[in-house]
Amino acid sequence: MKNRSELIALFERKATEVAEREIKGVDESTVMSALGIDSLGMLELVGTMEKELGIHIPDDQLVGLTTIKDLIELIEERAAA
Amino acid sequence: MGDSRLAEKVYRAYATFFDQAEAERRWNPYRDVPWGEINREVSDDLILVAETFCAVESYLPDYVAKGINLVRKSFGQAWFAANWAYEESKHSIALQEYLVRSGRRTEEQMFDLQDRLKELEWKLPFETARQMTIYGCFQEMATFYIYVRQEARAQTEGDGALRTIFRLNARDEIAHTHFYEDVVKLLLEEDRAGTLADIALVTRGFRMPAADLVPEYDERVAVMREAGIDRDTFLQKVYFPVLKYLGVTRRELVEAAEADRKPRTAQPYRTGEIETWRTTTLGSPRRGKT
Ligand SMILES: [Fe+2]
Ligand SMILES: [Fe+2]
Numbered sequence: 309m310k311n312r313s314e315l316i317a318l319f320e321r322k323a324t325e326v327a328e329r330e331i332k333g334v335d336e337s338t339v340m341s342a343l344g345i346d347s348l349g350m351l352e353l354v355g356t357m358e359k360e361l362g363i364h365i366p367d368d369q370l371v372g373l374t375t376i377k378d379l380i381e382l383i384e385e386r387a388a389a
Numbered sequence: 390m391g392d393s394r395l396a397e398k399v400y401r402a403y404a405t406f407f408d409q410a411e412a413e414r415r416w417n418p419y420r421d422v423p424w425g426e427i428n429r430e431v432s433d434d435l436i437l438v439a440e441t442f443c444a445v446e447s448y449l450p451d452y453v454a455k456g457i458n459l460v461r462k463s464f465g466q467a468w469f470a471a472n473w474a475y476e477e478s479k480h481s482i483a484l485q486e487y488l489v490r491s492g493r494r495t496e497e498q499m500f501d502l503q504d505r506l507k508e509l510e511w512k513l514p515f516e517t518a519r520q521m522t523i524y525g526c527f528q529e530m531a532t533f534y535i536y537v538r539q540e541a542r543a544q545t546e547g548d549g550a551l552r553t554i555f556r557l558n559a560r561d562e563i564a565h566t567h568f569y570e571d572v573v574k575l576l577l578e579e580d581r582a583g584t585l586a587d588i589a590l591v592t593r594g595f596r597m598p599a600a601d602l603v604p605e606y607d608e609r610v611a612v613m614r615e616a617g618i619d620r621d622t623f624l625q626k627v628y629f630p631v632l633k634y635l636g637v638t639r640r641e642l643v644e645a646a647e648a649d650r651k652p653r654t655a656q657p658y659r660t661g662e663i664e665t666w667r668t669t670t671l672g673s674p675r676r677g678k679t
Contacts (some may be wrong), residue, residue: 347620348592355643371621
């Protein structure tokens with residue numbers, strides 16, 4: 309499993325692909341909606357990360373994510389599951 | 390499967406929808422709302438909700454004109470659009486009637502609002518019939534959910550008339566959702582990859598109708614607080630349930646979106662009978678964010 313900075317790097321790479329513009333400078337406190345990717349775009353972004361990491365996050369757990377930290381913790385939890 | 394088989398199935402979906410509508414869902418905004426149960430003291434917020442959704446519903450001429458043109462070659466969908474327009478027309482009439490009868494707006498204010506609304510024109514958020522059908526699933530379901538929540542609120546505030554309007558509107562909206570979902574299921578059977586790509590496209594560009602047209606929409610939603618629909622609610626109550634009904638997974642959509650981002654060879658985005666679902670006048674489908 310990747311460590312947190314690797315997960316953030318992966319997030320930035322996937323966010324750049326999905327948003328079709330460069331996204332960097334993300335850290336754990338970044339609020340996802342502030343990145344200018346709308347909520348449904350975020351869903352696609354999380355989906356690409358799940359695919360790359362070989363994990364599955366149940367739909368209901370995708371509700372209530374605010375910061376990158378929320379997402380990373382969820383990924384860590386699912387990877388450990 | 391040929392084009393005519395698809396057309397037949399869509400027509401059957403429409404026949405089922407229309408039969409049920411005629412048998413179980415007809416209502417009269419003047420006679421079926423208990424106007425005597427208006428509570429003249431309901432909160433300003435609730436009035437703002439009624440007025441805002443009256444405004445959103447008032448773009449009907451644009452929704453109808455543009456929508457029906459897109460599907461004119463599909464008998465089932467074109468007749469659905471005609472019937473849909475009739476049902477939708479009652480939603481704004483009932484809300485407008487409420488605002489005036491409750492004494493919270495004058496007739497003049499309502500006509501002024503209608504005039505202001507007409508200064509702007511609603512445009513199709515997506516370009517093909519298939520994309521708009523998918524959009525219809527999410528939009529109708531979101532509207533259904535909003536009305537259901539407002540029905541509960543009108544009940545809490547003791548207004549039987551407004552409660553009934555929200556309930557009747559909601560009942561129509563969920564019927565519209567199911568028709569669109571049934572058609573999208575048929576389209577998935579016909580061309581799963583293409584339909585998935587369109588679901589991914591619509592997902593990325595989704596916005597509620599007329600959000601950028603209704604005067605002060607964002608301020609209205611901010612004041613109305615829970616009348617809008619936030620991200621999490623949209624996912625839980627609208628997006629995931631629709632995907633589940635369609636039998637589509639998020640993983641499939643991610644793959645479709647990834648394939649879509651890869652450079653494409655010029656030719657056909659969609660082929661064969663699906664072409665008939667696309668208007669001939671709008672050109673090729675828009676790619677990327679809308
Ligand atoms: Fe409506
Ligand atoms: Fe509707």
